[in-house]
Amino acid sequence: MTIVSLGGSFILLLTVIIGLIRIHRGPTPADRMMAAQLFGTCGVAILLLLAEGLAMPVLRDCALVFALLAAMTVVAFVKRAWRNK
Amino acid sequence: MDGSMARPALHKYFGQRVLPRLILFELLWLVLAGTSPQSIMISLPVVIVATIASLILAPTLRYPISPLPLIRSLPLFLFLSLVSGFDVMKRVFHPDLPIRPGLISYHTRLPHGPPLALLLNCISLLPGTISADYRDSCILVHTIDTEQPAEKVIKKLEDRIGEIFRVDPASGGAL
Amino acid sequence: MAIVHGFALFMILLGIPFFISGTIGLLRLPDIYTRLHALTKADNLGLGLIILGLILEAKDLATIARLLFIWFLVLTASSASCHLIANTALKNKITPWKRP
Numbered sequence: 427m428t429i430v431s432l433g434g435s436f437i438l439l440l441t442v443i444i445g446l447i448r449i450h451r452g453p454t455p456a457d458r459m460m461a462a463q464l465f466g467t468c469g470v471a472i473l474l475l476l477a478e479g480l481a482m483p484v485l486r487d488c489a490l491v492f493a494l495l496a497a498m499t500v501v502a503f504v505k506r507a508w509r510n511k
Numbered sequence: 512m513d514g515s516m517a518r519p520a521l522h523k524y525f526g527q528r529v530l531p532r533l534i535l536f537e538l539l540w541l542v543l544a545g546t547s548p549q550s551i552m553i554s555l556p557v558v559i560v561a562t563i564a565s566l567i568l569a570p571t572l573r574y575p576i577s578p579l580p581l582i583r584s585l586p587l588f589l590f591l592s593l594v595s596g597f598d599v600m601k602r603v604f605h606p607d608l609p610i611r612p613g614l615i616s617y618h619t620r621l622p623h624g625p626p627l628a629l630l631l632n633c634i635s636l637l638p639g640t641i642s643a644d645y646r647d648s649c650i651l652v653h654t655i656d657t658e659q660p661a662e663k664v665i666k667k668l669e670d671r672i673g674e675i676f677r678v679d680p681a682s683g684g685a686l
Numbered sequence: 687m688a689i690v691h692g693f694a695l696f697m698i699l700l701g702i703p704f705f706i707s708g709t710i711g712l713l714r715l716p717d718i719y720t721r722l723h724a725l726t727k728a729d730n731l732g733l734g735l736i737i738l739g740l741i742l743e744a745k746d747l748a749t750i751a752r753l754l755f756i757w758f759l760v761l762t763a764s765s766a767s768c769h770l771i772a773n774t775a776l777k778n779k780i781t782p783w784k785r786p
Contacts, residue, residue, distance in 0.1 A: 441709040448712050467729040493759040500767035504774050542751045596731030600707040632765040643772040653719045
């Protein structure tokens with residue numbers, strides 16, 4: 427279980443890093459925002475796997491905060507940052 | 512105003528509006544913060560304030576949720592989510608990228624508010640569709656493959672949501 | 687117990703490819719709308735499967751409740767923000783890509 431959890435979180439971390447290419451390419455702010463959203467979902471999964479693999483239940487609370495913030499960031503972005511050009 | 516007349520109404524108000532919310536918020540607190548005695552002490556004022564706030568912000572729930580159809584629909588929701596995940600995987604890993612995206616519009620009779628919001632959210636989890644706009648009871652749906660029969664699945668989902676909120680999508684009113 | 691444990695491992699291992707396909711989709715697909723498809727559906731399913739696996743491994747009810755709550759939050763947040771982004775993209779006159 428430990429190996430699967432830690433290995434899985436490592437692979438997910440790699441996909442997040444590959445996802446950075448989309449932030450570099452853009453082209454619209456929304457594309458960059460979507461890459462950030464990917465980090466949100468992946469981040470939750472990574473933290474949950476680490477909580478299991480490292481036997482650190484506290485990381486589950488971090489995942490909870492990630493999940494709570496995920497909704498706020500997109501709403502804030504759409505309403506404030508992504509204005510009509 | 513006679514005090515003895517007001518009492519049953521007050522009981523009803525407490526039983527139907529206040530108590531369910533108090534229980535819901537307390538349960539939520541227990542999930543978030545754990546069950547240590549100190550944490551429960553702190554939770555009491557917080558839960559009371561949250562209940563008052565929710566009674567001010569949403570005094571009535573216009574569409575009561577019926578739990579049985581909701582539980583009956585969960586397997587369908589999960590199954591459709593599974594199908595749509597595999598659908599994305601199949602398309603994305605295919606060397607030719609087999610997508611024919613386009614916009615279609617879907618006419619819905621679900622009323623404004625929670626039923627419509629749930630439908631719009633669920634469309635984004637269905638295989639090959641995301642909801643993009645809503646105007647004059649028409650949902651603008653972006654589909655990843657215009658040759659896929661999206662309407663049929665949305666119709667099925669609409670009927671289920673109608674059952675959950677006890678509204679009839681065909682007539683637009685309550686059952 | 688061994689069967690439950692094996693099933694949990696299988697669920698976690700099954701979830702990871704969906705995250706990978708979400709990222710590949712984000713890079714390969716041609717426009718905002720199609721990328722939203724990949725992001726919303728694949729990542730949610732991936733997280734769902736991983737959380738299911740972790741629930742099977744969980745030792746107490748509090749952990750299970752917390753995992754389910756996280757799943758629920760991410761599911762609602764991502765489907766709502768998917769609609770919000772698609773809607774704003776349409777309002778900003780970003781035309782959907784069509785196969786030429």
